[in-house]
Each structure stands twice: as structure tokens, then as C-alpha cells.
Amino acid sequence: MEYKRFHNTIIARIDRGEEILEQIKNISLKENIRLASVTALGATNDFTVGVYKVEEKKYYSNHFEGDYEIVSLTGTINTMNDEFYTHIHMSAGNDKGEVFGGHLNKAIVSATCEMVITIIDGRVDRYKNEEIGLNLFQFEETIKL
Amino acid sequence: MEYKRFHNTIIARIDRGEEILEQIKNISLKENIRLASVTALGATNDFTVGVYKVEEKKYYSNHFEGDYEIVSLTGTINTMNDEFYTHIHMSAGNDKGEVFGGHLNKAIVSATCEMVITIIDGRVDRYKNEEIGLNLFQFEETIKL
Amino acid sequence: MEYKRFHNTIIARIDRGEEILEQIKNISLKENIRLASVTALGATNDFTVGVYKVEEKKYYSNHFEGDYEIVSLTGTINTMNDEFYTHIHMSAGNDKGEVFGGHLNKAIVSATCEMVITIIDGRVDRYKNEEIGLNLFQFEETIKL
Numbered sequence: 001m002e003y004k005r006f007h008n009t010i011i012a013r014i015d016r017g018e019e020i021l022e023q024i025k026n027i028s029l030k031e032n033i034r035l036a037s038v039t040a041l042g043a044t045n046d047f048t049v050g051v052y053k054v055e056e057k058k059y060y061s062n063h064f065e066g067d068y069e070i071v072s073l074t075g076t077i078n079t080m081n082d083e084f085y086t087h088i089h090m091s092a093g094n095d096k097g098e099v100f101g102g103h104l105n106k107a108i109v110s111a112t113c114e115m116v117i118t119i120i121d122g123r124v125d126r127y128k129n130e131e132i133g134l135n136l137f138q139f140e141e142t143i144k145l
Numbered sequence: 146m147e148y149k150r151f152h153n154t155i156i157a158r159i160d161r162g163e164e165i166l167e168q169i170k171n172i173s174l175k176e177n178i179r180l181a182s183v184t185a186l187g188a189t190n191d192f193t194v195g196v197y198k199v200e201e202k203k204y205y206s207n208h209f210e211g212d213y214e215i216v217s218l219t220g221t222i223n224t225m226n227d228e229f230y231t232h233i234h235m236s237a238g239n240d241k242g243e244v245f246g247g248h249l250n251k252a253i254v255s256a257t258c259e260m261v262i263t264i265i266d267g268r269v270d271r272y273k274n275e276e277i278g279l280n281l282f283q284f285e286e287t288i289k290l
Numbered sequence: 291m292e293y294k295r296f297h298n299t300i301i302a303r304i305d306r307g308e309e310i311l312e313q314i315k316n317i318s319l320k321e322n323i324r325l326a327s328v329t330a331l332g333a334t335n336d337f338t339v340g341v342y343k344v345e346e347k348k349y350y351s352n353h354f355e356g357d358y359e360i361v362s363l364t365g366t367i368n369t370m371n372d373e374f375y376t377h378i379h380m381s382a383g384n385d386k387g388e389v390f391g392g393h394l395n396k397a398i399v400s401a402t403c404e405m406v407i408t409i410i411d412g413r414v415d416r417y418k419n420e421e422i423g424l425n426l427f428q429f430e431e432t433i434k435l
Contacts, residue, residue, distance in 0.1 A: 004429040006412030011325070011366075013427035016344070035156070037184065037261045039327065041365050041379040043342060051240045052188060053212045054161070054256045062242040067343045071381040071391035072217040072236070072362040075186050076156075076259060087259065089186040091216040091236065091244050091362070091381065095341045097352040097390040099381050100242040101216035110344050112419075112426050114366060114377065116327045116410075120261075122151030129257075136257050137158035139149040180301070182329065182406045196385045197333055198357045199306070199401045207387040217362040217381070220331050221301075221404060232404065234331040236361040236381065236389050245387040246361035267296030274402075281402050282303035284294040 003027055008121070014042070014113035019106060020073070024086050027117065028077050035120040038088060040073040042113030049090055049102035057133035061105055068092035070113065071099060077117070080126035080135055148172055153266070159187070159258035164251060165218070169231050172262065173222050180265040183233060185218040187258030194235060194247035202278035206250055213237035215258065216244060222262070225271035225280055293317055298411070304332070304403035309396060310363070314376050317407065318367050325410040330363040332403030334382060339392035347423035351395055358382035360403065361389060367407070370416035370425055 001023045003012035010031065014023045024038065045068065050061030075088035091101025107113075126135040146168045148157035155176065159168045169183065190213065195206030220233035236246025252258075271280040291313045293302035300321065304313045314328065335358065340351030365378035381391025397403075416425040 002427070002429055004412070004414065006325070006410050009410045009412070011410070011412070011414050011427065011429075013429075016422060035151070039184070039329070039364055041377070043344070045344070049214075049238065049242055051212050051214050051238065051242075052256055053240070054188070054190070060240055062240075064242070067341050069339075069341050069379055069392040071379045072364060074184055074217060076261065087186065089214055089216045091238065091389075091391075093339065093341065093381065093390065093392040095343070095350055095352075097339055097341075097354070097392055099236075099244040099389040099391050100238065101236075101244050102214040102238040102242055111342055111422050111424055114427060116366065120151050120154045120156070122149070122154070122156070124149065124156050132161060132256050134256055137147070137156065137259060139147055139156075139158075180296070184329070194359075194383065194387055196357050196359050196383065196387075197401055198385070199333070199335070205385055207385075209387070219329055219362060221406065232331065234359055234361045236383065244381075244389040245383065246381075246389050247359040247383040247387055265296050265299045265301070267294070267299070267301070269294065269301050277306060277401050279401055282292070282301065282404060284292055284301075284303075 008119040010117040012115040014109050016109055018109050020113055025084055028084050033077050033119055034079055035122050035124055036077040037118045038075050038077060040113055040115035042070040042109060043111035044068050044070055044092060044107045045110035047107035048105040050105060051102050064100060067095055078124045085126055153264040155262040157260040159254050161254055163254050165258055170229055173229050178222050178264055179224055180267050180269055181222040182263045183220050183222060185258055185260035187215040187254060188256035189213050189215055189237060189252045190255035192252035193250040195250060196247050209245060211239060213239055223269045230271055298409040300407040302405040304399050306399055308399050310403055315374055318374050323367050323409055324369055325412050325414055326367040327408045328365050328367060330403055330405035332360040332399060333401040334358050334360055334397045335400035337397035338395040339380060340395060341392050354390060356384060358384055368414045375416055
């Protein structure tokens with residue numbers, strides 16, 4: 001992985017064999033990112049995405065192998081208890097163009113992954129919401145409508 | 146729904162049971178947004194997306210229920226006749242990872258929706274294009290290539 | 291196609307019959323864009339997307355015709371040997387909501403395409419990586435982790 005920072009934007013190239021979420025963490029810790037949005041495209045030959053079933057409070061994942069193009073990868077970097085946190089959803093198309101996706105657990109880069117991280121000058125934390133069973137955004141001095 | 150504004154970026158958490166397009170409108174009116182790009186991830190258990198058939202000038206929609214992860218949600222907030230307007234497309238993956246999407250009419254949040262709104266200091270209006278049958282971007286002092 | 295630039299953001303409307311990648315090039319050359327991220331939604335009735343098979347170093351493409359909504363279009367504009375380069379992935383949903391996508395080769399707009407280009411004040415070039423067989427990001431004064 002290599003990256004370059006231009007003011008509040010980071011452009012990264014994640015390389016063959018590397019795992020995307022790990023590399024987001026590496027960049028975040030190195031650059032002290034506390035809040036950012038993330039977008040990327042690329043190719044993966046091994047990824048796991050899933051769906052959370054709220055009624056069951058249980059997470060189901062699907063594993064895919066083969067030649068896939070990442071058609072969307074979107075999410076945020078923020079903090080939970082002041083520590084690094086990232087939440088990414090991804091979808092990818094196979095050799096027929098069929099697209100599969102969900103909450104991203106793991107994606108190994110096959111060819112390349114080209115990522116844009118937009119750093120936001122602010123802070124949003126997370127807290128465990130017991131009703132939903134997930135770690136949700138927690139704001140300070142929030143506007144609640 | 147709760148949100149916080151950091152200069153030109155708004156981070157929002159849309160909560161279980163809330164409808165996404167309504168919440169985009171709520172934030173926009175509260176913050177006087179005239180032009181912005183929108184991106185989000187999240188989970189929905191009830192959404193309607195569709196396709197516009199240009200030849201027929203007719204819109205066909207599909208309704209989905211069940212556990213879905215929003216894998217992409219993208220679009221803009223702008224104005225038409227100086228009033229709030231938003232145009233969003235969304236795709237979501239089911240428990241097998243299969244992805245469905247289109248023009249967004251409605252999406253009820255099941256677990257959470259995490260949204261990033263990037264406010265643009267400018268103005269783009271819309272006008273009804275009779276040939277296409279849709280409300281298209283209208284620019285002032287535009288560069289036409 | 292028409293567009294308007296607001297500081298570092300370009301909002302564009304690509305019109306019926308126009309090809310998206312050509313219009314990205316037109317805007318880039320006109321505005322001297324050297325680095326930017328791109329996102330869009332819209333509708334297409336004729337598009338080609340594909341998958342690169344790294345082991346074979348061969349690219350396979352799929353062609354689609356009919357009424358499709360562009361649900362995600364993401365990528366970058368940068369340079370290779372100081373000349374314009376763009377790399378875009380796209381996915382689109384048909385009239386049942388089924389989504390297909392991959393690396394974008396061509397997409398003809400059927401109704402409209404609404405694009406947001408965020409210009410980044412920096413420079414990232416590309417080089418042909420012989421092992422992968424693709425043109426990858428090349429940074430100057432890079433941080434390599």
C-alpha cells in the first residue's frame with residue numbers, strides 16, 4: 001500500500017494480497033484520522049460481506065471467491081471510545097456483471113484498489129445501542145430533530 | 146435522527162423506523178442547504194426503487210421487504226424553483242448478498258443509516274424537460290461544451 | 291452536456307445520447323483537472339462493464355441494453371505521463387431492480403446523468419505495472435507503509 005495526502009484528501013493504492021480494512025486502519029493511525037469519509041474502486045478475489053438481521057440481533061455473512069470488480073465501497077472512519085473505528089459497505093461484480101454486496105468484513109485485493117479518503121475536521125464517536133445491538137454514531141452538541 | 150455539522154460537512158444518523166428521503170429534507174431545511182452531494186450506508190427492511198423508461202416516459206418501481214444492507218446511496222440536494230429538491234439512487238444487498246437498486250422513492254431504516262452530506266457553496270436549479278419527461282439540472286452562467 | 295464549477299466542485303448534467311467517459315474527458319480538459327474524484331447517478335440504455343482476470347491478465351466485458359438506472363458510479367480523474375486519465379466503475383439496476391456492474395468501458399445516457407466532480411489540489415500519476423498488467427497509481431514523495 002502506498003498513499004499520499006493532499007491537505008484533507010488522501011489518495012491510496014492498496015496492492016495485490018492486501019486486505020482493505022487493515023489498510024484503512026494503517027492509514028488512519030499513521031495520519032491520526034478521527035473523522036473521514038471513504039470511497040474506493042478496485043478488484044478483489046476473496047471477500048466477505050454480510051447482512052445484520054435486526055430482529056434476531058444476528059449477523060449473517062457471505063463469502064465470495066473469484067474475479068470481482070469492486071463497484072462501490074463507501075463508509076466512514078471515526079472513533080469509538082476515542083479509538084479507531086471504520087464502517088464500510090461494499091459491492092462487487094462478477095464476470096457476468098452480477099453484483100453482490102453488504103457490510104464489509106474482509107476484502108483481499110487482487111489487482112489494485114484505488115481509495116479516496118476525505119478527512120473531516122471534527123469528531124463523532126460511537127456507543128453500543130442495546131436495542132439495535134450495534135455501535136451507532138454518538139454526537140456531542142447534536143441537533144436532534 | 147441526529148446530526149452534526151462540521152463546516153461544510155454534515156454527519157447524520159438516521160434511526161430505525163425513519164424514512165431516509167424525509168430525513169434528508171429535514172436536515173436540508175434546517176440547515177438551509179441549497180446544493181450538496183449525499184452518500185450513505187445503512188440497513189433497510191422496506192424500500193422502493195425504480196426505473197424510468199424514457200421511451201414510455203413512465204416510471205416503474207419495485208418494492209422490497211426483508212433484511213437489506215444499503216451498499217450504495219448517492220445523489221444530490223439542490224433546488225427547483227428555489228425550493229428543496231433531492232435526487233437519490235440506492236442499492237441494497239439481501240441475506241445472500243444479491244444487490245437490488247434504482248431511483249430511490251422510499252427507504253425505511255431498520256438498524257441505522259450513516260449519512261455524509263457535503264455542502265457545496267453554489268446553486269443549481271431544475272427545470273422540467275418535456276422531451277425527457279424529468280426535472281433536469283439547470284445552470285446559470287453555464288459552460289456548454 | 292452542461293456543467294458549472296463552484297470553486298473545487300463541478301456539477302455536470304450529461305444528456306441523452308452522450309457517452310459518460312467522453313464527457314468526463316471533455317470537462318477535465320476544459321477545466322485542466324489533474325486530480326479529482328467522481329461520483330454520479332443517472333440512467334443508461336447501453337453500457338459495457340467488465341472484469342479483469344488477473345491470473346490471465348485478460349479483460350472480459352459484458353454489454354447491456356435496455357432501461358437501467360445508474361445506482362453507483364465512482365472513480366477518479368488523474369494523469370498518466372502527464373496526460374488525462376480516468377478510471378471509473380459503475381453499477382446499474384434494470385426494471386426488476388437487479389444490479390449489474392464492473393469496470394466502466396462505455397455508458398450512453400438515456401435520460402440524464404448528474405455528476406459531481408471534486409477537484410483535489412495535487413497530482414498522482416500512473417505507471418504500467420507489468421506483474422498486474424494494469425496502469426496503477428504512482429506517487430511522488432509517497433508514504434509507503
